[in-house]
Amino acid sequence: MQEETISIFLIFSLFLVVIIITAAFHEFWIKGRLLLNPLKPNVPCDGISNIPIKVQFVDPFGKPRKQKRDRLVELRSSSGNIQNVVVPEGKETAIAVLRSSNICGLVSLKGRSGIQKAHARVNFIGNVEELVLEISPTKIPADGISISSVVIKVKDRKGNFITSQDEWIVEMSTTLGTITNPVKISPGTFSGIAILTSGKETGIATVRATLGTLHSEKDVVIEELPERYCMNCGDPLKRDLNTCPNCKKTQISDNEIKECNSCTSIIPANAMFCDRCGAKQPV
Ligand SMILES: [Zn+2]
Ligand SMILES: [Zn+2]
Structure with a gap:
C-alpha cells in the first residue's frame, strides 16, 4: 500500500517536472x-x-x-x-x-x-533653477516668541514647481531672530517649512535659503512691540510699567483667561480692558 503511494507520488512529481520544463522551454x-x-x-x-x-x-x-x-x-x-x-x-x-x-x-x-x-x-x-520663499506673516513683533513661517519650494527652468525622489536639504539662516536649520524637503513633496522666531531686537531679518548652488533671500520686519493698554482703565500704558500712571492700579494677572471680545487676544479673565487693543470687556 505504501509502495503504491510512493510510486504515485513519484509519477506525479515527474509529471510536474515535465510540465515545468516544457513551460520554461516554451x-x-x-x-x-x-x-x-x-x-x-x-x-x-x-x-x-x-x-x-x-x-x-x-x-x-x-x-x-x-x-x-x-x-x-x-x-x-x-x-x-x-x-x-x-x-x-x-x-x-x-x-x-x-x-x-x-x-x-x-x-x-x-x-x-x-x-x-x-x-x-x-x-x-530636474533642472533645478530657482528656490522660492513664501513668508507669512512678513511682520512680527520683537517679543522673542512670535513666529513667521517660511515655505521653501523649488522651481525648474520652465517655472514649474518640482519635487525629487531624493531628499533635498536646504540650509537656512537669518540675520535677526532664529530659524529652523536645515529644512528637509521629503521625497515626492513640493515644499519644506522653516520657522522664524523673533528675538528682542527690532529691524530687518534677512532670511536666506541655500540648496546646492542656489540661493534665495527674503526680508521679514521685526517691529516694535505693539502698544499696550491698562487692563483696569484702558489708558495706553508703556511696556515697562506695571502700575498705571492714570488709575494707579497694578496690572492684572490671573490663571483664568478669556478671549478679548474685540481682537480675540487671550487676556486675564477679570481684565476690564484688553491690554492688546484697549477694548472694554463686557462685565
Ligand atoms: Zn489704568
Ligand atoms: Zn483686545
Whole structure:
C-alpha cells in the first residue's frame, strides 16, 4: 500500500517536472527573453516629456525573436505614466511610451509577460533653477516668541514647481531672530517649512535659503512691540510699567483667561480692558 503511494507520488512529481520544463522551454526558447530598452536614458521631470521604451523578445543569443501570437506585456513604472503594450503576432518588438512626472530622480520600470520579467531604469532630470520663499506673516513683533513661517519650494527652468525622489536639504539662516536649520524637503513633496522666531531686537531679518548652488533671500520686519493698554482703565500704558500712571492700579494677572471680545487676544479673565487693543470687556 505504501509502495503504491510512493510510486504515485513519484509519477506525479515527474509529471510536474515535465510540465515545468516544457513551460520554461516554451517561455524562454519559443517566446524568447523579455527585454525593456529605453530609447532615451533621461528626460526632464516636467510631466510632459516622453521616453519611448522598446519592448522586445530576444532568443538566448540576444537576437530578436518573432512571436507566434500576440503577447501582452504589462508595464509598471515607479513614477510617471506608462501603458501596457502588445507585441503583435509576427513581430518581435512593440514601443511603449513612458510619460514623465514632476517627481525628479531615478525611475524603475518593470515589464511582465507570463512568467517573464524585465527591468530597466531611466532618469527624470530636474533642472533645478530657482528656490522660492513664501513668508507669512512678513511682520512680527520683537517679543522673542512670535513666529513667521517660511515655505521653501523649488522651481525648474520652465517655472514649474518640482519635487525629487531624493531628499533635498536646504540650509537656512537669518540675520535677526532664529530659524529652523536645515529644512528637509521629503521625497515626492513640493515644499519644506522653516520657522522664524523673533528675538528682542527690532529691524530687518534677512532670511536666506541655500540648496546646492542656489540661493534665495527674503526680508521679514521685526517691529516694535505693539502698544499696550491698562487692563483696569484702558489708558495706553508703556511696556515697562506695571502700575498705571492714570488709575494707579497694578496690572492684572490671573490663571483664568478669556478671549478679548474685540481682537480675540487671550487676556486675564477679570481684565476690564484688553491690554492688546484697549477694548472694554463686557462685565
Ligand atoms: Zn489704568
Ligand atoms: Zn483686545
